[in-house]
Amino acid sequence: MTKPISLGLVGLGTIARNQHLPSLADTPALELTAIASRNASLDGVLCFQDIHAMLEGSDIAAVSLCTPPQGRFEQAVATIEAGRHLMLEKPPGATVSEVQALARLAEAKGVTLFATWHSREAAAVEKAREMLSDAVITSVKISWREDVRHWHPGQEWIWQPGGLGVFDPGINALSILTRIMPDPVHVHAAMLEVPSNKQAPIGAELEMRSAKGAPVHAVFDWRQTGPQTWDIEVETETGTITLRDGGATLHQGDTCLIAAQDEEYRRLYKRFGELIAAGQSEVDLAPMQLVADAFLLADKRDTDPFHD
Ligand code: NAP
Numbered sequence: 157m158t159k160p161i162s163l164g165l166v167g168l169g170t171i172a173r174n175q176h177l178p179s180l181a182d183t184p185a186l187e188l189t190a191i192a193s194r195n196a197s198l199d200g201v202l203c204f205q206d207i208h209a210m211l212e213g214s215d216i217a218a219v220s221l222c223t224p225p226q227g228r229f230e231q232a233v234a235t236i237e238a239g240r241h242l243m244l245e246k247p248p249g250a251t252v253s254e255v256q257a258l259a260r261l262a263e264a265k266g267v268t269l270f271a272t273w274h275s276r277e278a279a280a281v282e283k284a285r286e287m288l289s290d291a292v293i294t295s296v297k298i299s300w301r302e303d304v305r306h307w308h309p310g311q312e313w314i315w316q317p318g319g320l321g322v323f324d325p326g327i328n329a330l331s332i333l334t335r336i337m338p339d340p341v342h343v344h345a346a347m348l349e350v351p352s353n354k355q356a357p358i359g360a361e362l363e364m365r366s367a368k369g370a371p372v373h374a375v376f377d378w379r380q381t382g383p384q385t386w387d388i389e390v391e392t393e394t395g396t397i398t399l400r401d402g403g404a405t406l407h408q409g410d411t412c413l414i415a416a417q418d419e420e421y422r423r424l425y426k427r428f429g430e431l432i433a434a435g436q437s438e439v440d441l442a443p444m445q446l447v448a449d450a451f452l453l454a455d456k457r458d459t460d461p462f463h464d
Pocket of ligand 1: 196224311
């Protein structure tokens, strides 16, 4: 059996604890041997205060960054410059151009760069892509509504420039959209609602269009209490295909075709191992470009102040 690739994880926050640690434990190709955290330590692995100490003080071959997007560029550059393979949480950075720079740097250094989109790994996404590959799509509706107080309590970075606000979950919908649509989509109008005491939107509405002319309408809202909604409904000339629960379930008309368990992060780490073994990178900026374009075109409206 080949030796697992030793990996260091940076930023022991919500997603690292809930998804990365258990998924890494289930991935034979990778072994967590170090962490870098400003506050936390973890039994059984080397613990460092920051990424620089981790890169210098351990022989890890790969790094997974679970920190907020702002500040991730410097961590990513340090990792690649140190000749280590790199996996990025979504969104892969604070700007499109910084991730393009990382992709070039990784190529020059001959290391793997994997910009992940965990929602693309949801159980029903590939089946939806296959079903839509030769369909005539007439319209798409995205409804991504959740309660920010439940999912992001006390996360200040998410409201700062580069934190994306409601696009932090919204970009997950766009990552699925850009995977399942057979032709490219572009933004032609956007409205952002920004709390008067914050820098990032709490609500957004996007008007997009596919290259073949199908309208794509998206609503992202962080003020939904009660049942949460993560739906993408695609109308085609032969019927409706609906992804619900963030891509975990798939309906054709009223018939449920797929309803499966969440394996998103296990699939991401398996893929990271495969990319490293194959000497390849995977960086698709299409979801992030749509978000950047929405900010470029935004009709920005002030709304009520937000308090956690
Ligand atoms: P979080 O709970 O705030 O954790 C981020 C961690 O990064 C912190 O705990 C901290 O870890 C480290 N960190 C380093 N510099 C920081 C800074 N300036 N401000 C705050 N934290 C800093 O965030 P998260 O929800 O895990 O999100 C991290 C990334 O994962 C984001 O890109 C997010 O979009 C993505 N993500 C989140 C979720 C989710 O449901 N929460 C789901 C999918 C993807 P140390 O104290 O250990 O240094």
